[in-house]
Amino acid sequence: MKAITLKQIAEELNISVTTVSKALKDYPDVSKKTKKQVKELAKKLNYIPNASAVNLRTQQTKTIGVIVPTTVHHFFATVIKGIIKAAKKKDYMVILMQSEEDVEQEIKSVDLLISKGVDGIMISLSNKTQNFDHLEKIKNHDIPLVLFDKISKITDCSKVVINDQKAAYEAVEYLIKKGYKRIAHFRGDLNPQVSIDRFLGYKKALLNNNIEFDPSLVYICNNNDDFNDGHASAKKLIDMHGKNVDALFAITDMVAIGALKYFNDNGIKIPKDIAIIGFSNWFMSSVITPTLTTIDQPGYKMGKTVFKLLYKEIKAKNVDIPYETIEMKTSLVIREST
Structure with a gap:
């Protein structure tokens, strides 16, 4: 089944392709009646925007990558939840990878995310990571990078950490x-x-x-x-x-x-x-x-902060802005074991 195009919707309604495009994006110079007709027909025909065309036009994929050592750790689970929540508000999809504390898997994950053309990458490094060439590779591809929790102090990029x-x-x-x-x-x-x-x-x-x-x-x-x-x-x-x-x-x-x-x-x-x-x-x-x-550790808040930093760098991609290191506050929770 061939994908429905803007041209087909335009021909069906006897309007221009430009009007269809504007109607789907809620431009103010298109009447409410036309917007309604376009959206109803697009839904009826199962129209899906061509991601490749959108990417070429905006030079963004609206996807970001996250690499963590594990997803079952409570802390990382809450960080991921915070990232996804914040990303959703900006219409970003999250590709989640786990290194399983394996350096080679971490490197492969970086290569995959680069090949997917993600708009930015967030990483908490594996315990075994000692060489940081794959982080430099991200930067060499002009992809914004933010490290969090387990970081490299010698890598020049934005970071979100605790003390x-x-x-x-x-x-x-x-x-x-x-x-x-x-x-x-x-x-x-x-x-x-x-x-x-x-x-x-x-x-x-x-x-x-x-x-x-x-x-x-x-x-x-x-x-x-x-x-x-x-x-x-x-x-x-x-x-x-x-x-x-x-x-x-x-x-x-x-x-x-x-x-x-x-x-x-x-x-x-x-x-x-x-x-x-x-x-x-x-x-x-x-x-x-x-x-x-x-x-x-404020995992959920850290996740939201990590995305906020990354999003800031994505939006300023062609402008040099200083890297930031944000330190999240921790607190001692006293219970029966002491």
Whole structure:
């Protein structure tokens, strides 16, 4: 079945192609009667605008790409929701890709989005990303790029982040003020900036409060399976230190929940024997027993902000505007685990 054209609609109504086009776009110089006739006939004939023709005329595809490490993570799910909500208001479609913490998949996703001619790209990098040539490739194609959450500090582009170091510092300092002194940290891989910054915040809070940093209390969770990493690390922690540890700061809520599960199953009382703080404020953190103290990341608001920045650069594509780094505020949500 051949696609219906503006010309066919114009011939059926005995008006010009220009009038049909203007009527479909609600131009004010076309009468209400004509607009109604054109729209009703277009609907009856299942007319769909030719995307290629529109793209050539506007030099935009009205599509944007988003690449995240995973879509099942509560934080990324809320960011995506915010992006889609904001994009919809500007009539943009979102192509969503996930790298699954795989650098090669991240690079392939970038190549695909470039080949699709998207108007802009938003990325939260995988934990394994150390080379940023694919980000430069985006910029070399004059496609606006915004990084969020897991970013590259050396890539010159706009970014939306939180202050991970400050948030971690506040969480650990809260534990110290509650009287905890032997505080363990379950961190992420050595490479991602968020993992580095949260570790630095943890360490700085200890040193600034005259508590000696003990590297044996730091465990790396790098299997991309937060719950099982947390559970396994909790076992190692107790096997090595027994009761000579009284608190835990975990890089994510799921790592914290994995540890909490191990402690509960082994008769280690929370927070009497060990206090726990997570990071992200997943829904699960408010319904487990005991409920989990955590850092709240404003994912939905971050998503809307990411799109807002990207849209600003899309609209100013042929004009040089300064890149921006927007820092979203976090907050400590105190619950039963501390």
